[in-house]
Amino acid sequence: MSLKLFLKIYARLVAVAAAVIVLCFVLFSTMNPVRERIWQESTAAPLMKWLAAVPAPARQYHWMPSMFGLQTAAPGRFDLSPVQAERLSYGQVVLEKGAAGHSFYVLAGDGQLNRLRLQQPYRELARASALIARWHLDNASAGQRGDLAEHLEQSLNLALRPLESQDQLPEQALLDSLASEALVPYQQSDGRQALLFRLSSGELWQLSMPPPFNAWGWPVLLVLGLVLGGVLALSLYLGLRFVDGQMRKVESVAVRMARGEMSARVEATEGSVVSRLAASFNSMAEQIQRLVGVQREMIHAVSHELRTPVARIRFGVQMIESAKSPEILHKQLQGIDGDIEELDALIDEILTYARLEQGGPVFTLREASVADIARQVVDEQNPLHGPVDITFHMDEASEPWAMADVEPRYIHRAIQNLVGNAVRHARSQVRVTCQFDEENCRVDVEDDGTGIPEEHWEKVFSAFARLDDSRTRTSGGYGLGLSIVRRILYWHGGQAFVGRSEQLGGARFSLVWPRVPQAGD
Incomplete structure (x- = not known):
């Protein structure tokens, strides 16, 4: 209270x-x-x-x-x-x-x-x-x-x-x-x-003589008792009526939301009886509205994203029927296999994003070295992207604080998504930097590409978002990687944001979260 x-x-x-x-x-x-x-x-x-x-x-x-x-x-x-x-x-x-x-x-x-x-x-x-x-x-x-x-x-x-x-x-x-x-x-x-x-x-x-006058005789006590009971009953009635009126506001908004008015909110002044309930209800309503919006956006985007690989598979099947040589047949089968891998990757991205958006996975936080996770990502990605040099950096002052309470699999996924995104847009260099202190962990992923305009810094974290510059559909991806990163950081009690790399000149994506999440995070 x-x-x-x-x-x-x-x-x-x-x-x-x-x-x-x-x-x-x-x-x-x-x-x-x-x-x-x-x-x-x-x-x-x-x-x-x-x-x-x-x-x-x-x-x-x-x-x-x-x-x-x-x-x-x-x-x-x-x-x-x-x-x-x-x-x-x-x-x-x-x-x-x-x-x-x-x-x-x-x-x-x-x-x-x-x-x-x-x-x-x-x-x-x-x-x-x-x-x-x-x-x-x-x-x-x-x-x-x-x-x-x-x-x-x-x-x-x-x-x-x-x-x-x-x-x-x-x-x-x-x-x-x-x-x-x-x-x-x-x-x-x-x-x-x-x-x-x-x-x-x-x-x-x-x-x-008869008894003297008693100022507190039973008639007075009876009248005062009736008055006291009446005032208390009236006060209780007015109080319950006020609370009932406040609850009816919440009920009215719930009915409006059930009818599809997802923008309906409870209006309650600070310090009222239902102010905390109204705040929680409005927070829930915003979450529901966001999830409904995400669902609609996902359905629309998924239907759009699936058309391209499905169309290519259909075209490849038609080409197989008319193939006249083993070489052409082999080439078409390889193309179909690549499209199926693309569909598999897309479905994996969609399921991961949906799982994070619909309430998050069941996190089992345990103590692990974030520096080791980042090094592992760098070691895994370097052989896959030969022309681009991926390096890892961490100062000596951060080394004692590398251990943190995390879900290693999802932190690995977040850093991997950032590195994979940076590699697609880098010219020749990607830099992964870890900075730790007693309270927070920070991982920066920078590239020497063209960067991201400041007006699009928030947009890049939206699901299925693609920009109109060099980071376009031709660069690959489905627009879910950064959304997944942000949601992973959200469930760790942290944030993901983007800026400009001072050293490499391209984009810099940063992950910041507490080493030991507080109760309720």
Whole structure:
């Protein structure tokens, strides 16, 4: 995976994570004030409805106005919105937050409106409920307190019980506080607000409120989980859709190629998900297009090259039928034999070229002396070309590096093809030079012929290519030798190129390849 693609994916993941965090924060900040308001209203509702059921709560609970801001008045005396007034008419408890604190409203049975003003609703509701419970329990007989406590629990939505055994008693510090305070508040282990109070008879009672507001309640967790799952699902869908779109591009090009559009290519920007796949696919497409082109060119060229020797064989056969002397018959048979050898050589060249072009032979690289291979070629070619002097040269500095990983048979073939090509165009001299170093091997084959024009230097390596100057059909060959040389060097991880010989003045063909091919070459 490329660094650019990694950074792009990482940036998108960070963006998705940031979007999820921001969205969850917005939802949390939006939902919780509403949830807290609903919780506060529902927590205060039992006490407010209890006060609404009392005919004159401010007189019966005379401490409520001073301690908790209890006020009873006509609804018109309070500044309420139409929505709040409508909710009150339905018997609901309404909370209004202001600078003076939290104001709770409830409509009494006589049409009056009760308002309770609290600074800390949860703690003060617990204190107000405890004072009311203590007042009623103090005014009840011992036999009535059990039923009254149960009634208070149900009406005020709290837990109320007497502390009758030693194991029910709280810490000693709380008991000590009861000596100077009427109510002792404390927090239970589960977070609930609780209070201890003592009746005039000496009985200890404990009051526990409902659980406090939980900002991370299951509704919030459910909504945040749904949002998180939705964002991740959307991100995954968009990501897969993008990848699918990129893959469809590759699929579309493959379909176009199957229909014969060999020039179709995948367009993918660098660093995209399928950039490496697109590059490999395009490379494969170019190779297929090249092979198809080579095949077409070969079919055309082979059909053309075969016509000449076949026509000569046909003519020779016709001449045999009319031969009148043994000498003429022998001459025609020799000509036919030469044409058959030419056909055999042509077929060998074509098969070798096709084998190299269609994916290459199965190379078994092994260590061998390239200098010895070049000397062997020179020794083999010298007796065959008497008028042309073929010489071998190598400096002393190259001798230690003559050993290289090669396929000797094909390197021999490449050098032989170059020497044979040079001999056909040389006047009197061909020079084979080897130069080796720690990393590369180089073999130069030069001749003293007319050379090759620079504009044709690349063309000479094309299959079945012939130039229009001195290197024409009359010089022999089929235009495959140099193509075979280039492909042999390609499979060795090297290159073959042509230039001008500075010493002899003719053409100079050079083979350059690494002594030890790298993995993947």
